[in-house]
Amino acid sequence: MRFLLLLLILHISYSSAARAISEHRALMAVKSSITNDPRSYLSNWNATTPLCSFTGVTCDHTGRYVTSINLTNFNLSGTLSPSFSHLRFLRNLSVAVNQLSGPIPMKLSALSGLRYLNLSFNVFNGSFPTQLSQLKNLQVLDLYDNNMTGEIPVSVTELPNLRYLHLGGNYFTGHIPSSYGLWEHLEYLAVSGNELNGKIPPEIGNLTKLQQLYIGYFNTFEGGLPREIGNLSELVRFDAAHCRLTGEIPPEIGKLKKLDTLFLYANLLSGSLPPELGTLKSLKSMGLSENILTGEIPESFAELRNLTLLQLFRNNLQGQIPDIIGEWPELEILQLWGNNFTGSIPQKLGSNKKLKFFDLSVNQLKGPIPPALGNLTSLTDILLFDNELTGFQKTFRKHDFVRDIAVSSPSELPATPAIAPATAAITPTTAAITGISRVVVVSQATMEFGRIIKG
Ligand SMILES: *[C@@H]1O[C@H](CO)[C@@H](O)[C@H](O)[C@H]1NC(C)=O
Ligand SMILES: *[C@@H]1O[C@H](CO)[C@@H](O)[C@H](O)[C@H]1NC(C)=O
Ligand SMILES: *[C@@H]1O[C@H](CO)[C@@H](O)[C@H](O)[C@H]1NC(C)=O
Ligand SMILES: *[C@@H]1O[C@H](CO)[C@@H](O)[C@H](O)[C@H]1NC(C)=O
Ligand SMILES: *[C@@H]1O[C@H](CO)[C@@H](O)[C@H](O)[C@H]1NC(C)=O
Ligand SMILES: *[C@@H]1O[C@H](CO)[C@@H](O)[C@H](O)[C@H]1NC(C)=O
Ligand SMILES: *[C@@H]1O[C@H](CO)[C@@H](O)[C@H](O)[C@H]1NC(C)=O
Ligand SMILES: *[C@@H]1O[C@H](CO)[C@@H](O)[C@H](O)[C@H]1NC(C)=O
Ligand SMILES: *[C@@H]1O[C@H](CO)[C@@H](O)[C@H](O)[C@H]1NC(C)=O
Ligand SMILES: *[C@@H]1O[C@H](CO)[C@@H](O)[C@H](O)[C@H]1NC(C)=O
Numbered sequence: 001m002r003f004l005l006l007l008l009i010l011h012i013s014y015s016s017a018a019r020a021i022s023e024h025r026a027l028m029a030v031k032s033s034i035t036n037d038p039r040s041y042l043s044n045w046n047a048t049t050p051l052c053s054f055t056g057v058t059c060d061h062t063g064r065y066v067t068s069i070n071l072t073n074f075n076l077s078g079t080l081s082p083s084f085s086h087l088r089f090l091r092n093l094s095v096a097v098n099q100l101s102g103p104i105p106m107k108l109s110a111l112s113g114l115r116y117l118n119l120s121f122n123v124f125n126g127s128f129p130t131q132l133s134q135l136k137n138l139q140v141l142d143l144y145d146n147n148m149t150g151e152i153p154v155s156v157t158e159l160p161n162l163r164y165l166h167l168g169g170n171y172f173t174g175h176i177p178s179s180y181g182l183w184e185h186l187e188y189l190a191v192s193g194n195e196l197n198g199k200i201p202p203e204i205g206n207l208t209k210l211q212q213l214y215i216g217y218f219n220t221f222e223g224g225l226p227r228e229i230g231n232l233s234e235l236v237r238f239d240a241a242h243c244r245l246t247g248e249i250p251p252e253i254g255k256l257k258k259l260d261t262l263f264l265y266a267n268l269l270s271g272s273l274p275p276e277l278g279t280l281k282s283l284k285s286m287g288l289s290e291n292i293l294t295g296e297i298p299e300s301f302a303e304l305r306n307l308t309l310l311q312l313f314r315n316n317l318q319g320q321i322p323d324i325i326g327e328w329p330e331l332e333i334l335q336l337w338g339n340n341f342t343g344s345i346p347q348k349l350g351s352n353k354k355l356k357f358f359d360l361s362v363n364q365l366k367g368p369i370p371p372a373l374g375n376l377t378s379l380t381d382i383l384l385f386d387n388e389l390t391g392f393q394k395t396f397r398k399h400d401f402v403r404d405i406a407v408s409s410p411s412e413l414p415a416t417p418a419i420a421p422a423t424a425a426i427t428p429t430t431a432a433i434t435g436i437s438r439v440v441v442v443s444q445a446t447m448e449f450g451r452i453i454k455g
């Protein structure tokens with residue numbers, strides 16, 4: 001009996017030692033696939049150090065099994081070893097921010113307990129291994145900024161517990177699969193910065209838990225945004241800029257009551273601004289610039305009192321700039337240049353005490369510059385040229401830079417073309433030419449210039 005017990009104890013300690021050794025061996029194999037470790041982070045990954053003391057390695061409470069490996073930002077080169085697959089209790093694996101290359105090993109599919117996999121900011125290439133759809137516990141998959149190619153993976157839709165999926169910044173091609181609408185728990189989806197095309201599937205609207213959606217940049221979709229986008233009732237951030245969207249902005253976007261950021265700039269969106277956008281009371285940033293939007297700013301926009309950023313530049317908008325914009329308390333950046341706005345600048349503009357940057361140039365605005373602007377210490381950039389405005393010097397007489405204009409004869413000012421269109425006016429090049437950091441241009445046509453010299 002005692003003998004049997006001893007055997008049993010021996011057996012237990014032997015087998016756990018064997019497991020620990022095999023995990024140790026697995027990590028040594030992982031190390032051997034690293035070709036450069038310039039800061040010697042892995043120097044204690046050796047035969048005499050217990051594996052739970054290896055840099056970046058965390059074990060379970062028994063001290064036997066590796067549960068987490070975090071090699072983030074170690075500046076490692078080499079490849080990702082298939083030997084990771086022997087770490088049966090691994091839950092977290094991050095090798096983000098290194099220079100690891102080659103394929104993602106399909107053997108990682110053996111890590112059935114894996115919940116978190118962060119491979120972002122490396123140069124992994126090849127296509128996404130379909131075998132990884134076996135990682136049924138995976139909640140986070142971050143592949144951002146790698147060199148992955150091939151069709152955007154469909155196999156990831158077989159990961160039922162995903163909450164976070166970032167495939168952005170790769171070279172994936174093809175259409176967003178309609179099965180991307182099937183995740184029950186997905187909160188974050190990014191496919192931005194790839195080479196995707198085709199239609200955005202309406203099924204995307206079935207992701208009822210989604211909080212952030214990024215689909216723009218370098219992708220060139222066909223058609224526009226599906227109306228079903230409006231069903232994403234938890235959405236907080238939506239960025240579909242620069243991806244060749246056509247058609248109108250679906251009014252259903254007005255149903256996204258939690259939306260904080262809406263970026264649809266640099267597309268081919270047409271039609272008018274849907275009044276429903278004015279019901280997005282949580283909105284802080286709205287960027288709809290560089291489209292072919294027409295019509296007026298809807299009156300309903302008066303409700304967008306939390307906006308800090310409004311960009312509508314380079315569209316075909318017209319009509320008056322609503323007075324209410326002058327009262328939005330949080331407004332910091334207002335860029336409406338390159339439209340056909342008429343009437344005067346809202347006279348209350350400047351009662352928004354946080355206003356930093358506004359650009360209303362290249363419109364058809366007339367009349368006086370609002371006096372309240374002259375009291376604003378937060379202002380850094382003002383661009384008003386190509387309008388018919390008056391009262392610049394009067395408004396800004398208290399600002400130091402205005403005194404400088406007073407002593408500047410037009411011949412001391414940079415040649416007019418150097419200050420050409422709006423954003424170009426504050427480029428480093430212009431600053432180098434003029435020796436100043438910021439430029440205020442009221443009206444090129446009348447050669448009435450102002451300069452800001454402070455900081
Ligand atoms: C293993 O690493 C530790 C810590 O860096 C070091 O003190 C020890 O000398 C190393 N052992 C071997 C065999 O290289
Ligand atoms: C990994 O380590 C970095 C610090 O080096 C830390 O910021 C990050 O949160 C860790 N990641 C995980 C998943 O534990
Ligand atoms: C990372 O490694 C590269 C060479 O592989 C080196 O040029 C660079 O300075 C390193 N960066 C840091 C922060 O160690
Ligand atoms: C594993 O990752 C999760 C985030 O997904 C984090 O909360 C947890 O602290 C990590 N565990 C370890 C041991 O790094
Ligand atoms: C992955 O790691 C990078 C670099 O540390 C980090 O910025 C990113 O937030 C991580 N992804 C997730 C989902 O935690
Ligand atoms: C991955 O990159 C390596 C070089 O870094 C290259 O030899 C290999 O052909 C690439 N594989 C694919 C599938 O692009
Ligand atoms: C990643 O892809 C880019 C663009 O195709 C290429 O220039 C670069 O060499 C690739 N890097 C590696 C390490 O394969
Ligand atoms: C998902 O969305 C599509 C199109 O919007 C719809 O026809 C379908 O019934 C939805 N599927 C599920 C499972 O909800
Ligand atoms: C989703 O959106 C479509 C189109 O806007 C609508 O007809 C449908 O009722 C919505 N479904 C749900 C579940 O809200
Ligand atoms: C506006 O912003 C404030 C401060 O961030 C916040 O407390 C308030 O809930 C916001 N209003 C809406 C409608 O989201």
Ligand SMILES: *[C@@H]1O[C@H](CO)[C@@H](O)[C@H](O)[C@H]1NC(C)=O
Pocket residue numbers: 315316317338339340
């Ligand atoms: C402004 O309106 C005029 C005529 O009404 C039109 O020719 C011009 O293209 C419009 N400009 C913009 C930027 O919409």
Ligand SMILES: *[C@@H]1O[C@H](CO)[C@@H](O)[C@H](O)[C@H]1NC(C)=O
Pocket residue numbers: 371372373375
């Ligand atoms: C600017 O500030 C001065 C002094 O605080 C005040 O008297 C004046 O009414 C203000 N002007 C505007 C237009 O707000």
